[in-house]
Amino acid sequence: MYDFNTLYEPNTVEEALALKKVHPEALLLAGGSDILIKLREGKLAGCDIISIYMLDELRGVSIQDNGELIIRPLTSFTGITMDPLIKQHVPVLGDAVDQIGGPQIRNIGTIGGNICNGVTSADSATTLKAYDAILELSSADGVRNLPYAEFNLGPGKVDLKPEEILTAIRIPKESWDQTCGHYIKYAKRKAMDIATLGCSVNVKLTKDKKHIERLRIAFGVAAPTPIRALTAEKAANGHAVDAHLLDIITANVEADVRPRTSWRASKEFRLHLVKELARRATVASIEKAGGTIHG
Amino acid sequence: MAKKAITCTVNGKKREYFIDVRESLLDMLRGNAGLDSVKHGCDVGECGACTVLINGLPFNSCIYLAIWADGKEIMTLEGLSDVKGTISDIQQAFIDEGAVQCGFCTPGFIMSSIPIINKENPSTREEIRRQISGNLCRCTGYEKIVDAIEKTQKKRIAEKKETV
Numbered sequence A: 001m002y003d004f005n006t007l008y009e010p011n012t013v014e015e016a017l018a019l020k021k022v023h024p025e026a027l028l029l030a031g032g033s034d035i036l037i038k039l040r041e042g043k044l045a046g047c048d049i050i051s052i053y054m055l056d057e058l059r060g061v062s063i064q065d066n067g068e069l070i071i072r073p074l075t076s077f078t079g080i081t082m083d084p085l086i087k088q089h090v091p092v093l094g095d096a097v098d099q100i101g102g103p104q105i106r107n108i109g110t111i112g113g114n115i116c117n118g119v120t121s122a123d124s125a126t127t128l129k130a131y132d133a134i135l136e137l138s139s140a141d142g143v144r145n146l147p148y149a150e151f152n153l154g155p156g157k158v159d160l161k162p163e164e165i166l167t168a169i170r171i172p173k174e175s176w177d178q179t180c181g182h183y184i185k186y187a188k189r190k191a192m193d194i195a196t197l198g199c200s201v202n203v204k205l206t207k208d209k210k211h212i213e214r215l216r217i218a219f220g221v222a223a224p225t226p227i228r229a230l231t232a233e234k235a236a237n238g239h240a241v242d243a244h245l246l247d248i249i250t251a252n253v254e255a256d257v258r259p260r261t262s263w264r265a266s267k268e269f270r271l272h273l274v275k276e277l278a279r280r281a282t283v284a285s286i287e288k289a290g291g292t293i294h295g
Numbered sequence B: 001m002a003k004k005a006i007t008c009t010v011n012g013k014k015r016e017y018f019i020d021v022r023e024s025l026l027d028m029l030r031g032n033a034g035l036d037s038v039k040h041g042c043d044v045g046e047c048g049a050c051t052v053l054i055n056g057l058p059f060n061s062c063i064y065l066a067i068w069a070d071g072k073e074i075m076t077l078e079g080l081s082d083v084k085g086t087i088s089d090i091q092q093a094f095i096d097e098g099a100v101q102c103g104f105c106t107p108g109f110i111m112s113s114i115p116i117i118n119k120e121n122p123s124t125r126e127e128i129r130r131q132i133s134g135n136l137c138r139c140t141g142y143e144k145i146v147d148a149i150e151k152t153q154k155k156r157i158a159e160k161k162e163t164v
């Protein structure tokens, strides 16, 4: 038996938003792989819960006429990995969430829950950051679209108002078109572990595949929140695809991160990983995009 | 506390349960349905001892609200035996390969293995390990568990070929 107080079960998103307006302090329960565990630990004893898990309208991936990908927040990690549109346009996101937990956790855990938790280690967060995702946040009073870049306010803190619900994650066509990405999760174990460091890179090459048109790098666990390495990106954009490019990235990538020492790894080791993973993920992305690194 | 009636299919039979909304699926399957193969281990989604299939996919029943089972198809280890109570090939393989010691983890491992043993093409041992990576065993050292799954998968693939 879970130790919560009242359970609300809305049948539609509209009902969920109405409930959230009246009970802003109630916790939204998506797949529960975070909240139900915290309930077990007694941390949330006596809270009220709004369960949205059964709302199928918040599940699945679709594409708009303008090429924008719409990921509904209750899509499970397995659902993301198996989805044909994700496989076709953003396969790196499918790969990233396929490294979360074990099969059972990937079947219940949702992508919306993963990013609304606001933890820096969220495996989906880095790739969504690296693709400039936009979050659709709804409340009974209306909808606002917020760049994911502005969503994380601090460890476990996100810009989600008490009466709001994340109703969609959007990836604009501009972001995925002719873009190839790669995610590396560095962890102590292959399964059921949290990243010591995560790095997601994606690249769009020029037509002749000799220059970087746009490179994007994001990290998890390299700062209190998932972050982008904007200095390194700026240095890489327009650069020739060669060995020097990799040196430029590793030289600049440190400027954007603020890793700390935890029981999993020291700050120094994390800094080493920041450089090494950025380099490896860049090489892999370039190769996926059909480029070759000369020299 | 609030109570609710839910209807779901458990091991092929349509059932109705009257449950407390705070129950987990594990509470419901052990308590209301008397299905004791669903083991109560860590209770926080770490060990996989409580694994059941929901609409064909493995889930940890300890971190799943019982009310979410409404309208779904649940399968537990009890559902693997035939009408006469004869155990299935995968259960027999666990016995034959020595993949069971204390046995506490066994039902969870077997349920996690169901999607793999029904695959069309043989999996590598690495792929099998990945599929059971959400289950812990404190006794066997896993090798024999992988052996049992591999053997059953091979047997089923061979049987399918014979029937075509």
Ligand code: FES
Binding pocket: B039, B040, B041, B042, B043, B044, B045, B046, B047, B048, B049, B050, B051, B060, B061, B062, B063
């Ligand atoms: S009892 Fe459910 S995962 Fe351990």
Ligand code: FES
Binding pocket: B099, B100, B101, B102, B103, B104, B105, B106, B136, B137, B138, B139, B140
């Ligand atoms: S046989 Fe004892 S835990 Fe697996």
